[in-house]
Amino acid sequence: MGRAAHMLGTTPGFLRAIGEARLITPHRSKGGHRRYSRYQLRIAARARELVDHGTPIEAACRIVILEDQLEEAQCTNAEHRRAAGSPNPPAAA
Template sequence: MDPAPQNPEIKLDDDDYPAYTMGRAAEILGTTPAFLRSLGEARLIEPQRSSGGHRRYSRYQLRLAARARELVDQGTALEAACRIIILEDQLQEALRINAELRRRD
């Protein structure tokens, strides 16, 4: 069951809201839909699906995809680029948690 509808302004500010179709996401990133599908196959990003089964991407996922494209354009293999991004993301989260714990002390 879907949660209660949100205020549209909240959705616009939500980095995890799946607002972009595959075509629009590819256009924004200057890449192809096939590149986005390859990121899904590599398990870097897993887009949500619309009720019709179409992939939908969030701003957060687009940032990850943009970083992947940057690394691939520099000659990094796709699988290695995805692993680098996952590790960068984990490091950012660990640093955020660490800073939060320090503020509590």
């Protein structure tokens, strides 16, 4: 956890807080140490960015979750368009 916090320029307490908010759930080593994936570190960095700009931690976690869901939905839509043979997304109204 200390190494991950150092990489993100934050504190272990911040990583615990976003874990408690269920933004990320680190894997545990056999010795009980928290292990973070690159994806989890990217998510944590985005949450930190929002918190650094004054967003409360709970709101930052919710924003990051919604951003992640939106990205996933956009990828799914793009896959469906490709499968349907429509390379261009529909124009916005």
